[in-house]
Amino acid sequence: MKGEVQGVLRIACFPTFGRRYVMPVAAELAISHPSLRVELDLTERLADPVAERLDAVIRIGSLADSTLVATRIAKQTRILCASPAYIQRADVSLSTADDLRAHRLIDKLHGNDLLGWSDVVGQPLGADQTVFRCDDFEAMCLAVSAGMGIALLPDWVVGPDIKDGRLVQLLPELSALSRMQTDIHVLRALAQPAVKLRVFIDALKQHIGAPEIWAV
Numbered sequence: 001m002k003g004e005v006q007g008v009l010r011i012a013c014f015p016t017f018g019r020r021y022v023m024p025v026a027a028e029l030a031i032s033h034p035s036l037r038v039e040l041d042l043t044e045r046l047a048d049p050v051a052e053r054l055d056a057v058i059r060i061g062s063l064a065d066s067t068l069v070a071t072r073i074a075k076q077t078r079i080l081c082a083s084p085a086y087i088q089r090a091d092v093s094l095s096t097a098d099d100l101r102a103h104r105l106i107d108k109l110h111g112n113d114l115l116g117w118s119d120v121v122g123q124p125l126g127a128d129q130t131v132f133r134c135d136d137f138e139a140m141c142l143a144v145s146a147g148m149g150i151a152l153l154p155d156w157v158v159g160p161d162i163k164d165g166r167l168v169q170l171l172p173e174l175s176a177l178s179r180m181q182t183d184i185h186v187l188r189a190l191a192q193p194a195v196k197l198r199v200f201i202d203a204l205k206q207h208i209g210a211p212e213i214w215a216v
Contacts, residue, residue: 006035009196012047013040013058016137016157017184022058025203036196044110044135049189055197056188060154063185069193070185071201074208077155078180079162079216080120080170085147087168094150094170097121104131104149106140119179120152156184159214169216 009029013022018040026038041047047057049068060076082090092102100121107117107130117125131149134140137157144151144158145166151158155175161167174180186201193201207213 004035005029005033005196005199007194007196008037008039009200010039010052010054011041011056011058011200012043012049012052012054014044014060014137015042016141017058017060018042019138021156021208022204025200025207029200029203033196033199049187055194056186056201058184058186060184061182063187068187068189069191070187072183072185073201073205074156074184074212076182076184077175077216078152079155079158079175080150080152081144081158081162081167082150082170083145083147083166084168086144086149087170089147097171097174100150101129103129105129106131106143106149106151107133108140109133109135117152120174155216156212156214159212159216162216175216 009026011018011022011026019042022040026040030036030038041052041054046059047054049055049057058073063070090103093099094103097120100117105117105125107125132140132143134143137153140151140153141157141161143149144153145161150170158167162169169175186204188197
């Protein structure tokens, strides 16, 4: 690859995704390439790489028609999960999605969340059913781990905890539905990205792997 990896690499993405998956890659690149500096905007909003002079943004979900160039880096799958303690304590069964109406649920407070509980249970959650609402995936994961209730979260958030046994996947057949799955892309404005961005995208894809390191 021609050119030197240098200058300022400006990336925007979801906070939890950035902390867990972008930061390790950014740190490794900064160490390997002393002339490279990184600015990471951890945000729930849909950052605009053109207006905000970003090299790229990482977006999850359907892409609106635009002039941005998309590079697919991974797949996201929504997973229904709870802690072993919650499952043991719950006095109601959970064999179908309809049974979720009798459980305590954890919900997203706001933000660019493409799939909500109404897509699973067929109606918005009642006020007495939502035990915890938050706009941060990391906090929601902590709430599930603490046994507060059941959550519907991306596998890149809860996959490692499920694989380690700290959380349990519920109704796995739900995750197989097409509406529970979407792609993760790196979006950029320029047709030909700078060397620093090409190196970042390649390193991020390698770090995530195929299948993804969070896959259950």
